[in-house]
Amino acid sequence: MIIVTGASGQLGHAVLERLLDRAPAEQVGASVRDPSSVRDLAERGVRVRRGDYADPASLAEAFDGASRVLVVSANTLGEEGLRQNRAAIEAAVVAGAERVLYTSHAGARPDSPFPPMPQHAANEEVLRGCGAPYTALRHGFYASTIPMLLSSAWHTGELRVPDAGPFAWTTHGDLAAVAALALTDDVLDGITPPLTGPEAVTMEQLADLAADAAGRTIRHVTVPDAEYRAALVERGVPEGGADMLLGMFAASRRGDFATVDPTLPRLLGRPATPVSEVFVVPAQA
Ligand SMILES: NC(=O)c1ccc[n+]([C@@H]2O[C@H](COP(=O)([O-])OP(=O)(O)OC[C@H]3O[C@@H](n4cnc5c(N)ncnc54)[C@H](OP(=O)(O)O)[C@@H]3O)[C@@H](O)[C@H]2O)c1
Numbered sequence: 001m002i003i004v005t006g007a008s009g010q011l012g013h014a015v016l017e018r019l020l021d022r023a024p025a026e027q028v029g030a031s032v033r034d035p036s037s038v039r040d041l042a043e044r045g046v047r048v049r050r051g052d053y054a055d056p057a058s059l060a061e062a063f064d065g066a067s068r069v070l071v072v073s074a075n076t077l078g079e080e081g082l083r084q085n086r087a088a089i090e091a092a093v094v095a096g097a098e099r100v101l102y103t104s105h106a107g108a109r110p111d112s113p114f115p116p117m118p119q120h121a122a123n124e125e126v127l128r129g130c131g132a133p134y135t136a137l138r139h140g141f142y143a144s145t146i147p148m149l150l151s152s153a154w155h156t157g158e159l160r161v162p163d164a165g166p167f168a169w170t171t172h173g174d175l176a177a178v179a180a181l182a183l184t185d186d187v188l189d190g191i192t193p194p195l196t197g198p199e200a201v202t203m204e205q206l207a208d209l210a211a212d213a214a215g216r217t218i219r220h221v222t223v224p225d226a227e228y229r230a231a232l233v234e235r236g237v238p239e240g241g242a243d244m245l246l247g248m249f250a251a252s253r254r255g256d257f258a259t260v261d262p263t264l265p266r267l268l269g270r271p272a273t274p275v276s277e278v279f280v281v282p283a284q285a
Contacts, residue, residue: 001065002183003029003097005051005088006072008037010144011103014176015070015183016041022184031062053084059091066095068183071102073123077115085123093132101182102127104136106168106194107256114251115244124191135188137179140170140196140264141257143278150210153218154282159207160221162228165252166200168260171273178267187267195264198272200257206275213279225249 002023006012007030019028025045032038035048042048051062053074063069069092074084085102092100108120127134146169153159178195182188201209207220223231225246232242251257265272 001027001029001047001067003031003063003066003069003092004072004183005031005053005062005070007032007041007048008034009072010172011176011179012070012072013038013041014172015179016046018177018180019183020044020046022180029062029066031059051088053088054080056087056091059088060095063091063095063097066092066097068099068101069095069097070179070183071100073103073116073120077119081119082122085119086126089123089126089130089134093130097132099133099135100127100130101135101137101179103179104138104191106138106140106196106259107251108136108138109251109256112247112251112254112256114247114256117251117256133189135182136191137175137182137188138192138194139175140194141167142175143169143171143197143273143275145169146206146275146278147280149206150218153207153210154214157217158219158221159203159210160223160228160231161203162225162246162249163222163253164203164249165255166202166205166258167252168194168196168200168257169275169278170195170197170264171278174264174268174272178264181267188263193263194259194261196259196261196272198260198265198274200260201275209276210279210281213276214281 004012004015029047030041031051033052049062051059071088074081104120107117110118110121124136204220207218211218229242
């Protein structure tokens with residue numbers, strides 16, 4: 001049985017949708033903290049069981065009979081996040097999975113200033129030593145981050161962000177399709193190349209694309225890190241969250257999110273989805 005964790009989340013649910021195109025529902029399992037959140041999957045014949053990374057006993061139940069497990073990275077940082085991801089990877093191996101897959105990141109680096117990236121690098125180390133074949137899917141930066149970056153710009157006409165390097169934005173849909181393929185076929189082994197969208201987009205280009213989509217001027221303005229942080233905190237973003245975003249921009253300046261790689265479109269058999277196709281312009285912009 002192929003088990004997908006994080007089934008209530010954007011990525012996990014999309015992977016299950018794609019997986020149901022490739023495998024019979026009785027061979028597919030979903031692991032979620034709250035089984036009632038994915039009734040749609042249970043109705044389609046998917047085995048839904050409670051699995052909480054913070055409760056290893058629940059993972060033994062959720063992963064029972066697993067041939068392959070996709071561990072969607074926990075969205076908790078620090079020691080607790082490391083513990084949770086390790087528990088999920090180890091539970092998959094104990095359940096007898098012939099391959100453990102994990103949603104890593106194209107920017108995974110032990111020395112990255114963006115806190116999720118050292119965490120992904122540490123989880124890749126856990127995979128290396130887990131004793132089972134593994135696949136660390138190095139996901140490109142989620143294009144779903146873009147609305148957060150543009151939230152003020154739609155109204156002010158200015159994208160005010162710190163100095164930044166380019167981002168090879170990548171859609172959940174493309175990544176879900178590749179993950180489903182990697183769960184059913186032996187197409188990816190070990191640490192994968194970056195699985196990315198088709199272009200590395202600068203903040204200036206992002207502002208231009210947003211302007212085209214909205215049919216109005218949106219100017220790109222580079223602001224000092226401290227000014228950006230202060231504006232976020234004033235808007236109610238917790239200080240830790242503001243610092244994390246500054247870390248994201250710092251990592252981008254190192255070029256950590258800039259690589260565009262042909263692996264994802266090769267596996268999909270079509271071009272990766274460009275950013276211009278995923279803009280959602282708010283009605284009041
Ligand atoms: N590549 C990137 O650019 C990028 C960007 C952002 C995030 N990420 C990572 O990618 C992951 C998936 O992204 P997404 O868009 O699908 O996020 P999402 O919609 O927030 O989904 C996260 C999923 O993780 C589950 N989860 C959280 N804590 C858990 C735990 N202790 N035990 C079991 N499941 C747990 C959540 O379950 P509940 O419904 O029970 O909360 C949810 O199903 C994120 O968790 C994050 O680590 C990557």
